[in-house]
Amino acid sequence: MTLVVHDTLQRRKVPFEPLEPGKVRMYHCGPTVYSPAHIGNMRSFLFADVLRRWLETSGYEVTQVMNITDVGHLRDDDPDHGADKMEQAARAEKLDPWQIAAKYTELFMHDLRALRFRLPQCFPRATEHIPQMIAQIERLIAKGHAYVVGHEVYYAVESFPRYGALSGNQGDDLIAGARVAVHEAKRDPRDFALWKHDPAHLMQWDSPWGRGFPGWHIECSAMSQQYLGTTFDIHTGGEDNIFPHHECEIAQAEGASDAPFVRYWMHARHLKLEGGKMSKSAGTFYTVGDLVEMGHAPEAVRFLLIRSQYRQVLNFTLDGLAEAAGSIRRLRLFEAELLERADGAAPGEPPAWVAEAVRRFDASMDDDLNMSGALDGVFTLLNEGHRHQPKGADAASALSALRRFDEVFGVLPLDASSGPDDAEVDALVNEREAARAAKNWTQADRIRDRLQEMGIELLDGRSGSRWRRL
Numbered sequence: 001m002t003l004v005v006h007d008t009l010q011r012r013k014v015p016f017e018p019l020e021p022g023k024v025r026m027y028h029c030g031p032t033v034y035s036p037a038h039i040g041n042m043r044s045f046l047f048a049d050v051l052r053r054w055l056e057t058s059g060y061e062v063t064q065v066m067n068i069t070d071v072g073h074l075r076d077d078d079p080d081h082g083a084d085k086m087e088q089a090a091r092a093e094k095l096d097p098w099q100i101a102a103k104y105t106e107l108f109m110h111d112l113r114a115l116r117f118r119l120p121q122c123f124p125r126a127t128e129h130i131p132q133m134i135a136q137i138e139r140l141i142a143k144g145h146a147y148v149v150g151h152e153v154y155y156a157v158e159s160f161p162r163y164g165a166l167s168g169n170q171g172d173d174l175i176a177g178a179r180v181a182v183h184e185a186k187r188d189p190r191d192f193a194l195w196k197h198d199p200a201h202l203m204q205w206d207s208p209w210g211r212g213f214p215g216w217h218i219e220c221s222a223m224s225q226q227y228l229g230t231t232f233d234i235h236t237g238g239e240d241n242i243f244p245h246h247e248c249e250i251a252q253a254e255g256a257s258d259a260p261f262v263r264y265w266m267h268a269r270h271l272k273l274e275g276g277k278m279s280k281s282a283g284t285f286y287t288v289g290d291l292v293e294m295g296h297a298p299e300a301v302r303f304l305l306i307r308s309q310y311r312q313v314l315n316f317t318l319d320g321l322a323e324a325a326g327s328i329r330r331l332r333l334f335e336a337e338l339l340e341r342a343d344g345a346a347p348g349e350p351p352a353w354v355a356e357a358v359r360r361f362d363a364s365m366d367d368d369l370n371m372s373g374a375l376d377g378v379f380t381l382l383n384e385g386h387r388h389q390p391k392g393a394d395a396a397s398a399l400s401a402l403r404r405f406d407e408v409f410g411v412l413p414l415d416a417s418s419g420p421d422d423a424e425v426d427a428l429v430n431e432r433e434a435a436r437a438a439k440n441w442t443q444a445d446r447i448r449d450r451l452q453e454m455g456i457e458l459l460d461g462r463s464g465s466r467w468r469r470l
């Protein structure tokens, strides 16, 4: 079977073939770290995680890069001269933009771990790649794709006839669609800033055009090519990135290098919350942290965000979340049951019902990551497993199929990734032992309670305490 993916540029499903056999290089537009990511953002990040996991399960060696935008992403109503989102947050929180970036990057990493991401190998930060951006802008100027006005540089859209091919926006649509504010400095209202000048901006770098800062779009073309090469396999993002961001990335990357930029463009659709738009004022706006605080397990959030196909609009509801938690419980119980039934046996030739579930799962995943079809495969295995009551090698085959499915879903193992690591638990257990030895019972109980909150059970014995994860 071959993986087939929907390429936004060709507007159809096409067989996936990497540039280099056996290897896949992919890039995802990461967060702008000025606030906590909401679950709509997370859906698009998780789509990339599922894609990467399926490629790895299929035997590819994957290099995944996700950038961190920490400068230059201006408010959408005026992308050339509006307020920088980082600076706005800095003013609101009485911090500097670097502190804002550090704070929300850390929170983002925490969310990724809680949602059990396979972390991208590289998270380049825009502020650490200014020289690469300047170099790309210089190439664009040299090739006639960009022009300097005072201390600023603009991309000359007219010089790149393919502009608009990804989004389908053409001519006048493009102007109206971009909601561009027309600045006199621009030769064409479609042109966009590559390097900006604003003496009041808090983050500034020297450049051949004076002190200033980069535009948001140039960040991603410069950083993706830096780590993945001039041409790479897959660029993913949310559908809201298609225009103008990804359209601009293509114009920059291909304008500067004269080589194709990306072989497959894949975009996740947006998310609805309880059937409507996410809205802070209506209370329908969640971050991962909000949901965890409400008592939901992060893996249930993960499961709900990935269980429908990425090109379908997803309706996220709290009922759906409870259902997702129920599904995970059923799968974990099934896993435990199979483990017991296998009783240490090695998997044999899979019985027909296991082979059929695997076939369904694989065919669905290969069909443009059809997760709802893949989930049918998973629950076929579960239902047939209950019917057949396998033992020994058959149970072991079913168990290995289930675990292979979970390479993609990533919800089965009890919380190890987001919970405390062994060393952390050991340290607390030792601390409690010391408190007990000193007959400081309040302190010892306090530590025991804290461990319990972390999902750790203590087994007190004569030779000290052992522990296990609940």
Ligand SMILES: [Zn+2]
Pocket (backbone or CB within 6 Å): 028, 029, 030, 220, 245
């Ligand atoms: Zn980007």
